[in-house]
Each structure stands twice: as C-alpha cells, then as structure tokens.
C-alpha cells in the first residue's frame with residue numbers, strides 16, 4: 001500500500017514532436033482508487049505503463065511510496081497489473097496462472113496453495129482451477145487475471161481497461177466486484193478507462209486527460225457539476241451538454257445572457273461573480289445539461305424568468321426518459337430531458353425551463369469555466 005507521486009512527468013516517443021504525456025503532476029493517496037479517463041490516444045496507458053516500469057520516462061520523477069522508481073524494473077516496483085487482454089498463459093491451468101507470480105518469488109508451496117485458493121474463493125472460480133484459459137468464458141478469464149493480481153498484496157494495482165472486452169451486463173457485475181475487492185484489500189489502485197460511467201461509478205477521483213495533458217483531477221461529483229473547461233464538460237455526461245454562444249450584459253440592473261435568439265437572467269450568485277470579474281459585455285459560451293432543462297412546472301416556478309421558446313424536431317425515447325431535440329427560432333439546437341409522461345409531437349412549439357443554478361459559463365476564447 002502506498003502513495004504514488006508523479007512529478008513533471010513527460011513522455012516522448014522517438015522523434016515525434018508532440019509529447020504523449022505532457023508535464024504530468026499527480027499525487028495519488030494511499031488506498032485511493034484513481035481513474036485515468038480520456039479519449040483514445042490521450043496518454044492514459046502510457047502514463048500507467050510508466051508507473052509500472054514498462055515504458056521509460058522521458059522527463060520527471062515517479063515515486064511509489066517513498067522510493068524514486070524511475071530506474072527500477074517492473075519486478076522491483078511491487079505492483080500488480082491487470083490488462084485488457086487478460087494476458088494469461090495459454091498452456092498453464094488457472095491454478096498455475098494465478099500461482100505464477102508467487103512461484104517466481106519462490107514462496108513455499110503451501111503458502112502458494114493457500115494464497116491461490118483464497119483468491120479463487122473471493123472471485124468464485126474455485127471450480128475452474130484445473131482448466132486452461134481457452135476453456136473459460138471472457139468473464140471467467142478476466143476473473144483469473146484479477147486473481148493473479150490479488151493473490152499477493154502489492155503496493156499498488158494498475159489496471160488498463162480490464163473490462164472493455166466484456167459484454168455490458170458482465171461489465172456492470174465486474175465493476176462492482178473490483179470495487180468490492182478494492183474496499184477489502186485497501187490497495188492504491190490506478191484504473192484506466194475511456195468509459196465515463198466506469199470512471200464515475202468507480203473512482204474516488206478521476207483524472208480527465210486530453211492529448212497528454214491533465215484537464216482536471218477531481219471527485220466524480222465535481223467533474224460532473226463543475227467541469228473546469230469545455231473539454232471536460234463535453235466529455236462527461238450521458239447525453240452531451242448543450243452549448244449556446246452569447247454575451248453577458250447588464251440590463252436594468254439585471255445580469256443577463258444574450259444569445260442570438262433568446263436571453264436568460266443569471267442567478268444572483270452568478271451575477272455577483274460576473275460583476276466581480278468585470279465580465280459585463282463579455283462573450284461567453286453557456287453550458288446546460290439536458291437534465292437541467294425541462295417542461296416541469298417546478299423549474300418554471302423556480303426560474304420564472306429563465307425559459308427558451310423552441311420548436312421540437314424529434315425525440316429519443318430511452319425508457320426511463322425522453323430526450324427531446326429542439327431548435328430555438330430555427331437556429332440554436334439543444335436537447336431536453338423529460339419524464340416520459342410528457343408527450344409532444346414533431347413541429348410543436350414549446351417553452352423550455354432552464355435551471356439557471358446549474359448553468360455554466362465558459363470563456364469563449366480559452367474555454368475555461370468562468371463561474372469557478
């Protein structure tokens with residue numbers, strides 16, 4: 001169990017100009033479950049592999065516990081890795097696969113046996129110990145890969161998209177399993193994924209990355225509610241956040257957001273913040289999630305001055321909700337989440353209430369959050 005520290009870590013592959021990992025600074029707490037999240041190619045695996053020692057570090061320092069590990073080979077870092085493709089030995093039985101790391105460490109036979117049996121019991125694969133990997137389902141293989149990792153208590157677990165080869169139902173089940181294991185074992189874990197649901201449900205904190213650069217390190221709640229910039233705002237959320245371009249202006253003592261086709265009054269708190277930052281007559285992008293807009297009377301009651309008139313284009317029924325796609329005055333498109341009890345039809349003109357407490361304002365140029 002250990003704290004992991006990355007200081008100004010950079011990775012350059014060969015002579016490529018762009019850094020795969022660019023000045024990464026991160027302090028991972030002992031026993032924390034930390035998730036690296038970002039689109040394909042953003043540097044998640046490279047960073048994880050540098051922590052594991054599978055990839056050289058071009059610049060910077062990595063500490064596991066109090067030890068600077070830059071020059072340490074993987075076997076001396078006391079970490080366990082779980083990969084997407086399971087990386088099981090095809091010719092060894094499940095038992096031998098799980099025991100492999102302990103044999104290399106030359107543990108006595110009876111200790112190996114009790115450790116393997118304990119891991120197999122926890123993962124409910126005790127009846128599969130004599131089988132070869134090809135005789136297992138994908139989910140069972142992934143359990144064996146996990147078994148190999150948890151058979152000893154390393155300083156850290158490093159997991160690289162361990163669930164991405166599983167079907168949706170099994171993924172949900174294994175997600176819960178990994179969290180349960182983490183709670184029981186209390187080992188610092190770094191978990192790589194590009195699946196935001198996995199990140200939100202599993203992580204104590206999430207590191208959102210883009211093009212080798214950390215965008216935000218925060219709890220799932222903060223990442224969702226207070227994304228530091230438009231990249232994070234766009235990346236997180238089941239249905240994409242709606243964005244409107246416009247200008248902040250003070251009219252009759254009220255701070256309002258003006259788009260081309262509508263205007264909305266800011267809350268007192270937002271107005272106060274904008275005045276303090278002297279952001280009147282400032283061009284911004286307003287972000288609002290579909291779930292923070294609606295046709296409900298409660299939102300109209302709470303924000304009597306915050307609504308958009310729009311025309312309904314089409315709807316997506318997803319069972320628990322309806323997502324309506326609309327256009328304001330034939331120009332600005334956005335989506336609204338509504339309870340299935342609402343039934344509107346194509347072409348209908350509606351009034352959409354906006355929960356202004358949840359609206360976010362971003363600098364149009366830097367795309368950074370202004371209401372921070």
Ligand SMILES: Nc1ncnc2c1ncn2[C@@H]1O[C@H](COP(=O)(O)OP(=O)(O)OP(=O)(O)O)[C@@H](O)[C@H]1O
Nearest residue numbers: 013014020038039040041042043044045046047194
């Ligand atoms: N061996 C390599 N040689 C050259 N460039 C590489 C090498 N491995 C990775 N890269 C580049 O480094 C960047 C980061 O790659 P990395 O695999 O870390 O991304 P990732 O976020 O894990 O992506 P994915 O989700 O697709 O696995 C990418 O631009 C990739 O093309």
